[in-house]
Each structure stands twice: as C-alpha cells, then as structure tokens.
Amino acid sequence: MYLTSGAEATVYLKDGVIIKERVPKRYRLVELDERIRKERTRAEARLISEARRIGVPTPIIHDINGSTIKMEYIEGELIKNVMTPQLSERVGEIVGRLHSGGIIHGDLTTSNMILHNDKIYLIDFGLAFVSRIVESQGVDVHVLFQTFESTHKDHEKLIEAFCRGYRKTFLNADEIIKRVKEIEKRGRYA
Amino acid sequence: MTTILGIEGTAWNLSAAIVNESDVVAEVTETYRPLTGGIHPREAAQHHAKYASQVIRDLLDEGKQHGLGVGDIDAIAFSQGPGLGPCLRTVATAARMLALSLNIPLVGVNHCIAHIEVGKWKTPASDPVVLYVSGANSQVLAYRMGKYRVFGETLDIGIGNAFDKFARNAGFSHPGGPKIEEYAKNAEGYIPLPYVVKGMDFSFSGLSTAATDALKRASLQDVCYSFQETAFAMxxxxxxxxxxxxxKSEVLLAGGVGANMRLREMLDIMCDDRGASFYVPEKRFMGDNGAMIAYLGLLMLESGTVTYIDRSHVNPNFRPDDVEVTWIVEDVGKRGIE
Incomplete structure (x- = not known):
C-alpha cells in the first residue's frame, strides 16, 4: 500500500512493514546523489534508534539497504485527528526528551505523531539532525506551533499544555520558549 | 501612465533606468571593476560617487530621445538595501537629491524583491518559488500572505562570494563564477566535496575552503566542476x-549567478520531474540593474507606498521578509483554499 510521496522519499506498507525509499534526483550527479541518499538514510535510521534509547517512542528499524529503510508499522490514530490539551502536554514531554538528548526532529507536525497503545510515537526523521543549539530547538518547536495554529482549534491551550510538558523533561525549556517567540516575530520558516 | 527613475548601486554595478508600466524606456550602467582582488566597498562607493551625475545625465538624455522629459518622471526609486554600506549611502544621497530638486516622491526599495518582481514582469511567472543567487545573496523565497517569505537561505556567504573566494585562491580575476563555469566544462571527474543542507538552509563557506584545498590533489577543471555540481545541487x-x-507550480531564477547554464539545466530537470514551469528572465534583468529598482518603485508607488526623506536611511542588512508587500492583490477564492 502506497502511503506518501514527499520531495525526498516515498513510503509504502508491505507485509505489515513500512518501507521508506529515498528517490534518486536526476538533477544531481549520480555519484553525488547516491552518496547523499545513503548518508541520509543511515543518519535517519540512527536517529530513530537513538531517540528510542532516550525514551522517545519510535518505530523499530528492521533493515537498512542503500537508500531504503524497513521499519515497524505503527498502527493507531494520528495525533492530528485526536489532539487535546492533555495529549499536547505529553507531546511536550516527548519533544523535551528528544531535545535533552540533542536530537532535532526537523519536521514536527501532528501528522508525524501516532497514538498507539496509549503511547505517542514520533515518526519521519527524514529531516532530523543532531544539535543542542537553542535556535535549532526553537525552530523545531516553532514549526510544531505553526501546525497547532493552522490545523487545530484552541491552539493557545495546546501551546500552553505543550510548554507544561516540555518544561517537565527539558531543563532549558524556558530559554527555548523565549526563542520561539523571537522566531515568530521574524516571520521566517512560514 | 506612471514613469519612475530608479537607481541601483548596492555593490559593483551603478545603474539607473527609467521605466513605465509597459517597458524599460532608458537605462545607463557604469560598472566598477577592481584591478585586483574583489570588490572594495570604499572604492566601489567612490566609483559610484564619481559617475552618479554622469549616469543620471546620460539617462535623462536617453529619455529625452524617447520623448520623455524630466517633468514626466513621477518618482525616484533607489535600492535601500541589502548591500555594501558605503555604496548604498552614495546612491541614497543621489536619489534624495533628485527627489527633492524635482519635488517628487522618493521610494526606497528592497534589492532582493526588485530581482523577483522584474523577473515576474519579464517572464510569464505569476506566483513562483524564487531561487535568488548573487554574490552576497542566496535565498529561496515565495510570496505568502502579505510578504515574500524566506524558505531557505545561506547560513554564511552567498554562492557568488563563495565562487569568488575560491577563484581568487585559484588566481582568477573578479568575478570568479564565469571562469569556474568555463573550466568545469573540461572536467574529467567528480571529487567529493561537503554537501551542506541543514533543514531548509545551506552553507557555502566550508565548501569554498574545501574546494580551494582540493586544488592540491585534483585538477583545476575537476575542482571547478565538483564545486558547481555540489553547490547547485544543494x-x-x-x-x-x-x-x-x-x-506552487512555478520556479523563477533571479540574480547574477543565474547566468550559469549548468544551474539552469539542473533547475529545468527538477521542474520537469515535478511538472512545474521554470522561468529565467533575459540576462540584462538577471544581474543588478536599474530597471528592476525602477520597476519595483513603480509597483510600490502605485500601491501607495512612498519613503519620506527622514525615513530613507539605508539598511545594509535589509531582509526581504521585512517588507510589507502592498502591490500584490490576492485572489480571495484562492486564499480560501490555502
């Protein structure tokens, strides 16, 4: 079953397993293209596993082959469809744990979170990277707040609840939240 | 009919033009060329100061030949930034003086947005994603809700400056880009160089250093080729x-580095694969030119935006996303779908 096709990868479900394949880009030189797709696939798989080690639920990686990852299929509800302030607080806790561990997700949206067995799973680490810089963490949270605003009612309550959870698991939370407000004013990353 | 005189002088090109809604009526350009090395901001500014009155005089003469008198000009536009401080101040002074002596409004425009708008004017693009590449600037922008938003940009130096820095080390004269493009044509192979995309941003400073370093172990042709391939792919x-x-379904290429044929080819392939249209204006509107400044001034004046003299100070770090876009009228129906 075909799930999504972004600018970078196609994702499909086969025999109960998720297969994510980074597609070749014709505009790039073949050897450069292959190097980048391989590097990114390895980095993505590594960060998915690393996130789980620091207490963030993520899919289990089954196999990496060139620019293809096979991983666990998480069945459940997209947070996008079931969002409440209670869940937002738990999202905050998870993102706090991720940032404490030095990982930036890079594409935090409520479509990249799945509620499964009463646990919130983070998926799609395609744009994830390692950083402990306030700006990177701030942009990560800012992107999430933007999806709150564009797809959820009562986004102020969701933001408030998120911050409560984020503070619980991340010592630097206040500094990041302050930065998020600055980033909003800049009007970038629209 | 609205007629605007615009002056550009953010860096090495001093250029003035008269435009109206339908076309460029006249344009005069005087380029500063460093004897050695790159653009020296003070020397470039002195060049602009030396030639400003001559350029304006020649422009008005050219306008006269097309039946346009000084009295037909409705406003003076100038590039308020971003750019080299001394150059910006020189051009702003000339613009203020013209506006005051002719007793017409002054319009300070953002240089980056002028590149975009002239591209939309001179190609069929109407609502594109813009790749703007020049010496000091490298940005990916698109219009959304009242502003040109920066979706990605360089974290350090512009692609043109990255080329120039490498080119100086390789012994080429300014500007480096065209020479690098020439050498790249005779390359035999690709050598690995750092490909740095972080989120939606890219970085060229380390790449330029790595390319310079690679000259010790690879041929000049191969390094030029690999540098281009890596930077453009990013x-x-x-x-x-x-x-x-x-x-969106259109891509517009803007800025002087847009003259590079390999960059065009890569964008063309990408657009082809995505079913998007790719647009490049003719060369005279790609590099810095007075026409684009005058044209954006025209759009701003017609939508009611002018710059009062006491608010006309230059801004060397003027960001395109600081500008409230007053001249794009959004289709209400289309906005509802977004």
Missing amino acids: MVEVTERALAHTG
Missing part, C-alpha cells in the same frame, strides 16, 4: 522542497 534541493511545501 540549492536546487531546497528549491524543490519549497515547491512541495508551498504547492
């Missing part, structure tokens, strides 16, 4: 992501 990747993110 920017095309971010442009593609911006297309996917915004759901």
Whole structure:
C-alpha cells in the first residue's frame, strides 16, 4: 500500500512493514546523489534508534539497504485527528526528551505523531539532525506551533499544555520558549 | 501612465533606468571593476560617487530621445538595501537629491524583491518559488500572505562570494563564477566535496575552503566542476522542497549567478520531474540593474507606498521578509483554499 510521496522519499506498507525509499534526483550527479541518499538514510535510521534509547517512542528499524529503510508499522490514530490539551502536554514531554538528548526532529507536525497503545510515537526523521543549539530547538518547536495554529482549534491551550510538558523533561525549556517567540516575530520558516 | 527613475548601486554595478508600466524606456550602467582582488566597498562607493551625475545625465538624455522629459518622471526609486554600506549611502544621497530638486516622491526599495518582481514582469511567472543567487545573496523565497517569505537561505556567504573566494585562491580575476563555469566544462571527474543542507538552509563557506584545498590533489577543471555540481545541487534541493511545501507550480531564477547554464539545466530537470514551469528572465534583468529598482518603485508607488526623506536611511542588512508587500492583490477564492 502506497502511503506518501514527499520531495525526498516515498513510503509504502508491505507485509505489515513500512518501507521508506529515498528517490534518486536526476538533477544531481549520480555519484553525488547516491552518496547523499545513503548518508541520509543511515543518519535517519540512527536517529530513530537513538531517540528510542532516550525514551522517545519510535518505530523499530528492521533493515537498512542503500537508500531504503524497513521499519515497524505503527498502527493507531494520528495525533492530528485526536489532539487535546492533555495529549499536547505529553507531546511536550516527548519533544523535551528528544531535545535533552540533542536530537532535532526537523519536521514536527501532528501528522508525524501516532497514538498507539496509549503511547505517542514520533515518526519521519527524514529531516532530523543532531544539535543542542537553542535556535535549532526553537525552530523545531516553532514549526510544531505553526501546525497547532493552522490545523487545530484552541491552539493557545495546546501551546500552553505543550510548554507544561516540555518544561517537565527539558531543563532549558524556558530559554527555548523565549526563542520561539523571537522566531515568530521574524516571520521566517512560514 | 506612471514613469519612475530608479537607481541601483548596492555593490559593483551603478545603474539607473527609467521605466513605465509597459517597458524599460532608458537605462545607463557604469560598472566598477577592481584591478585586483574583489570588490572594495570604499572604492566601489567612490566609483559610484564619481559617475552618479554622469549616469543620471546620460539617462535623462536617453529619455529625452524617447520623448520623455524630466517633468514626466513621477518618482525616484533607489535600492535601500541589502548591500555594501558605503555604496548604498552614495546612491541614497543621489536619489534624495533628485527627489527633492524635482519635488517628487522618493521610494526606497528592497534589492532582493526588485530581482523577483522584474523577473515576474519579464517572464510569464505569476506566483513562483524564487531561487535568488548573487554574490552576497542566496535565498529561496515565495510570496505568502502579505510578504515574500524566506524558505531557505545561506547560513554564511552567498554562492557568488563563495565562487569568488575560491577563484581568487585559484588566481582568477573578479568575478570568479564565469571562469569556474568555463573550466568545469573540461572536467574529467567528480571529487567529493561537503554537501551542506541543514533543514531548509545551506552553507557555502566550508565548501569554498574545501574546494580551494582540493586544488592540491585534483585538477583545476575537476575542482571547478565538483564545486558547481555540489553547490547547485544543494540549492536546487531546497528549491524543490519549497515547491512541495508551498504547492506552487512555478520556479523563477533571479540574480547574477543565474547566468550559469549548468544551474539552469539542473533547475529545468527538477521542474520537469515535478511538472512545474521554470522561468529565467533575459540576462540584462538577471544581474543588478536599474530597471528592476525602477520597476519595483513603480509597483510600490502605485500601491501607495512612498519613503519620506527622514525615513530613507539605508539598511545594509535589509531582509526581504521585512517588507510589507502592498502591490500584490490576492485572489480571495484562492486564499480560501490555502
């Protein structure tokens, strides 16, 4: 079953397993293209596993082959469809744990979170990277707040609840939240 | 009919033009060329100061030949930034003086947005994702809700400056880009160089250093080729992501580095694969030119935006996303779908 096709990868479900394949880009030189797709696939798989080690639920990686990852299929509800302030607080806790561990997700949206067995799973680490810089963490949270605003009612309550959870698991939370407000004013990353 | 005189002088090109809604009526350009090394900001500013009155005089003469008198000019536009401080101040002074002596409004315009708007004017593009590449600037922009938003940009130096820095080390004269493009044509192979895309942003400073370093172990041709391939792929990747993110279906290339044929080819392939249209204006509107400043001034004046003299100070770090876009009227129906 075909799930999504972004600018970078196609994702499909086969025999109960998720297969994510980074597609070749014709505009790039073949050897450069292959190097980048391989590097990114390895980095993505590594960060998915690393996130789980620091207490963030993520899919289990089954196999990496060139620019293809096979991983666990998480069945459940997209947070996008079931969002409440209670869940937002738990999202905050998870993102706090991720940032404490030095990982930036890079594409935090409520479509990249799945509620499964009463646990919130983070998926799609395609744009994830390692950083402990306030700006990177701030942009990560800012992107999430933007999806709150564009797809959820009562986004102020969701933001408030998120911050409560984020503070619980991340010592630097206040500094990041302050930065998020600055980033909003800049009007970038629209 | 609105007629605007615009002056550009953010860096090495001093250029003035008269435009109206339908076309460029006259344009005069005087370029500063450093004897050695790169652009020296003070020397470039002195060049602009030396030639400003001559350029304006020649421009008005050219206008006269097309039946336009000084009295037909409705406003003076100038590039308020971003750019080299001394150059900006010189051009701003000339613009203020003209506006005051002719007793017409002054319009300070953002240089980056002028590149975009002249491209939209001179190609069929109407609502594109823009890749703007020049010496000091490298950005991916698109219009959304009242502003040109920056979706991705360089974290350090512009692609043109990255080329120039490498070119000086390789012994080429300014500007380096065209020479690098020539050498790249005779390359025999690709050598690995750092490909740095972070989120939606890219970085060229380390790449330029790595390319210089690679000259010790690879041929000049191969290094030039590999430098171009790597740098351009980074920017095309971010442009593609911006297309996917915004759901737009056009790409516009702007800025002096847009003259590079390999960059055009890569964008063309990417657009082809995504079913998007790719637009490049003719060369005279790609590099810095007075016409684009005058044209954006025209759009701003017609939508009621002018710059009062006491608010006309230059801004060397003027960001395109600081500008409230008053001249784009959004289709209400289309906005509802977004």
